[in-house]
Amino acid sequence: MSPKNFEIQPVAGRIGAEIVGIDLSASLGDDIISEIRQTLVQYKVIFFRNQQLDASKQVAFARRFGEVTTAHPTVPSLPGHSEILDLDYGRNVNRANHWHTDVTFVDRPPLGSILRAIEIPLSGGDTVWANTVTAYQDLPTPLRNLADQLWAVHSNAYDYAAATIDLSEEFRAYRAIFESTVYETLHPVVRIHPESGERGLYIGGFVRRLKGLSQTESDDLVRLLQSYVTRLENTVRWRWQEGDVAFWDNRATQHYASDDYGSQPRRVQRVTIVGDLPVGIDGKHSEAIKGDSSAYNRREAIAA
Numbered sequence: 001m002s003p004k005n006f007e008i009q010p011v012a013g014r015i016g017a018e019i020v021g022i023d024l025s026a027s028l029g030d031d032i033i034s035e036i037r038q039t040l041v042q043y044k045v046i047f048f049r050n051q052q053l054d055a056s057k058q059v060a061f062a063r064r065f066g067e068v069t070t071a072h073p074t075v076p077s078l079p080g081h082s083e084i085l086d087l088d089y090g091r092n093v094n095r096a097n098h099w100h101t102d103v104t105f106v107d108r109p110p111l112g113s114i115l116r117a118i119e120i121p122l123s124g125g126d127t128v129w130a131n132t133v134t135a136y137q138d139l140p141t142p143l144r145n146l147a148d149q150l151w152a153v154h155s156n157a158y159d160y161a162a163a164t165i166d167l168s169e170e171f172r173a174y175r176a177i178f179e180s181t182v183y184e185t186l187h188p189v190v191r192i193h194p195e196s197g198e199r200g201l202y203i204g205g206f207v208r209r210l211k212g213l214s215q216t217e218s219d220d221l222v223r224l225l226q227s228y229v230t231r232l233e234n235t236v237r238w239r240w241q242e243g244d245v246a247f248w249d250n251r252a253t254q255h256y257a258s259d260d261y262g263s264q265p266r267r268v269q270r271v272t273i274v275g276d277l278p279v280g281i282d283g284k285h286s287e288a289i290k291g292d293s294s295a296y297n298r299r300e301a302i303a304a
């Protein structure tokens, strides 16, 4: 595919491209949105430098790709913009320096996320994305055959104890509801991408165990599969500048935000687009096993 409306500059060999020649604050026609979507599916994460987006325009842009979530239960949203996660590291949120795919513990995990750089340290604070499709292709055949048969329980029952600082009363109350709600969803370890048809490894930070294996077997096997995801060849690293926008396909990537900038401020803001129910290679769909995860994407529904 060669888009008519912008130029594509790949950033690394297997994942990531910069899109040049688009002003995201302008009103964009359906043809441009469709080319952006195709480029996203092909490159997995796309970058736009030096954009003039504000919060409302960021949300409006995200809505062109699907329904957006009304924020996250453990990260405060921007006042007046419940769709925007305000990630102000060191102030209101823990650093995301662990490999993960966003929110996979619900049955309809995000299609993608759009992140805008508000304040970036002078040095450090890069984000790295990994291509989970090429990771799958890198597996030797016997491991691929094994992965094809596996299903994993993803859960939000991670450790909140270390988390967050300085929350408002309202948010503390809201968060308490979330912390007492465990979501567990069974997802295929190998997921068919709904738009490209590609097979990719669908694991990441929220996997708790593989169905049918002991905890030790699960941990060892997930670690082994994960080592293919994080091979440098399957990654791209982005050096942020203020005004940059990154848009990733959450169905085919993991990411990691490097925590190497000490006490310098770093603030980014995310809008999250709701995705569909994942499908495994046998045609079976993911299944919620604990918690009403259909409510997860709407703060109003959880707080109710």
Ligand SMILES: O=C(O)CCC(=O)C(=O)O
Pocket (backbone or CB within 6 Å): 087, 096, 102, 113, 115, 126, 127, 255, 256, 257, 268, 270
């Ligand atoms: O701060 C970043 O660069 C990424 C944070 C993150 O994991 C996210 O926005 O989903």
Ligand SMILES: [Fe+2]
Pocket (backbone or CB within 6 Å): 096, 100, 101, 102, 255
């Ligand atoms: Fe994330």
